[in-house]
Amino acid sequence: MESLPGFRDFEPSTCAQRNALFHGWRTVAQRFGFEEFDGPIAEPLELFTQKSGEEIVNQLFAFEDKGGRKMALRPEMTPSLVRIFGKNLATLKKPTKLFNITEQFRYERPQKGRLRSFYQFNADIVGEASLSAEAELIALAAESLRYFGLTEEHFYVRLSDRQLWQLWLKAFGITDEALVGGILSLLDKWERRPKEDIEKDLAKLLPSSVQAKTFFDATEQLRHCKTLEAIKACFSQQATDAELSEALRQRLSEFGKLLHELSALGCEKFVAVDLTIVRGLAYYTGFVFELFETGNQGRALAGGGRYDQLFEKLTRHPMPAVGFAAGDVTLTDLLNKYHLLPEYKRKIDVFCVFEETERDRALRCSQMLRRENFSVLYPFGETKMLSKQLKKAYVEQPRYILIFTQELSSRGKVHVKCLANETTREVGSEEVVEVFRRERD
RNA sequence: GUGGUUGUAGCUCAAUUGGUCAGAGCAUCGGAUUGUGGUUCCGAGGGUUGCCGGUUCGAGUCCGGUCUACCACCCCA
Structure with a gap:
């Protein structure tokens, strides 16, 4: 209609x-x-x-x-x-x-x-x-x-x-x-x-x-x-x-x-x-x-x-x-x-990807970041391979990708990928919000 | 309200004089790829050709009507 x-x-x-x-x-x-x-x-x-x-x-x-x-x-x-x-x-x-x-x-x-x-x-x-x-x-x-x-x-x-x-x-x-x-x-x-x-x-x-x-x-x-x-x-x-x-x-x-x-x-x-x-x-x-x-x-x-x-x-x-x-x-x-209206593109700060076992941890982290005023996405439904999740993540062009795996969790860490300079940092699970707060300033 | 032009997939467009013509690209989804990288390759879904009627053995194609969009009037707070 x-x-x-x-x-x-x-x-x-x-x-x-x-x-x-x-x-x-x-x-x-x-x-x-x-x-x-x-x-x-x-x-x-x-x-x-x-x-x-x-x-x-x-x-x-x-x-x-x-x-x-x-x-x-x-x-x-x-x-x-x-x-x-x-x-x-x-x-x-x-x-x-x-x-x-x-x-x-x-x-x-x-x-x-x-x-x-x-x-x-x-x-x-x-x-x-x-x-x-x-x-x-x-x-x-x-x-x-x-x-x-x-x-x-x-x-x-x-x-x-x-x-x-x-x-x-x-x-x-x-x-x-x-x-x-x-x-x-x-x-x-x-x-x-x-x-x-x-x-x-x-x-x-x-x-x-x-x-x-x-x-x-x-x-x-x-x-x-x-x-x-x-x-x-x-x-x-x-x-x-x-x-x-x-x-x-x-x-x-x-x-x-x-x-x-x-x-x-x-x-x-x-x-x-x-x-x-x-x-x-x-x-x-x-x-x-x-x-x-x-x-x-x-x-x-x-x-x-x-x-x-x-x-x-x-x-x-x-x-x-x-x-x-x-x-x-x-x-x-x-x-x-005169091309004075910019093309619209959704602006995402953080995209979380995770192994099946890490879903709750990733969602908790996402929500903490959202409460700090960052825009955060994560995949819905059945958890797919990391490589597939990453493909989706890149399409959104977030500023950062947060990666949660069992191996990292066992050491109390997450990976923070910065898409601007293609670097990955290993950050303590509890520090993530603090790290992003500093990034913002 | 009056006149003209127009209409094919979500988008951009193909389809010879009416005769395998319902297609392509983009987009979407899935797979290649059972665990850290986008660009590659393969595949799928999606359209009673705006709608209704007519002509014809046969209509996306021709004709009439109608609706939408666009253009010009009317109007423009």
Whole structure:
């Protein structure tokens, strides 16, 4: 029987790779002082529909329990985070820096870089309105990739700002919230669809005062801006009133500060201003970013941004927050591509082989060594010839082989073979543990 | 959810136009080797060719359906 579509089996070698990812993520998050938390793997369905709307249900593993409760496997961690920490926001330390490594589930068609069950590294800063939070999260995202040996040759951060986009639309007189959302979602698929289709959709959305063609060309120009100066120049081509100019000046100043802080954090090599990133869902309120392989092959390695209104929406209490998530599927693909995931090999310290009469003695010794934190194997079942046992022992490549024979026991000795230098020592039976303790140091 | 490609042993792959085609290597287990050394040699197990149906004297091979995987859409929290 096979696993369900989009679900994976983790045999020892792939499980070890997965755990290596988890270890790296956890290590780096702790370096930044983020605290690990976790929540239930399933939540009330309502938690997800409140945040994302009813349409989300057909993308969820949603079902009813035997008590008729509507529930769903978690497709992301942010709603749980808001639920858990929204309970006592008033007493929450600010800022609170949180991370977790969770299995998540989305009912979608599996394809490259996307499965139905996957793991994500989530990091969030709650209770910090300043851009220092964005800077630190982007730095954390970059460091979590650097940890595995990836450099600016392999990946980069595309940094954008939904507030700039709102200002841009405002310059065209577009302020209606639903309309802004519609155009932002159009921006999200801008380069994946033919120009004519985009213009057609724009013509339907835009107020009659704005020509689709004009808007498209100007927006196309803004999308390609690589610097803040270019963005400023782009805006200045539009007729903007004093209020808008001042708002733009302030926002560009914030953007500049963020870039500056990222430089101080040693991330200038990784970060590119890139307004083509807007991110699909509407709850992002400010800076947004996505990490990609250089050349933009494949899906995003990580993505996130500021969501200052989500707490209020779900708990009625306002609370600024920024977060990102990085998935294991795209990262594993990338690391495999550059051979940055080591081959897994079980590490055994000691393999015991013994003559039939010495079995109990060998097992006693094995257990003493295990209690001293050494990994120890010995053959199971019917005792075979020493030569056969040794064959098995060598396959495991232990650091040492312990040999127990009747003849050695009669003299109170065992043999300790060191595979590294092919030497054999004769050691007193009672000293074995002490000898290994010394070896360890 | 829509379209395209695909499927042979645990893994990687063979099998002429439909006709001894169900095979090899790796891996696993056993023996050679009745007591201190891996690499050698020999052998064994393991597949209703994804599943269901159809065409045919005969299907791994052709046709239809279905499922999986992959790719492109939709979506991407």
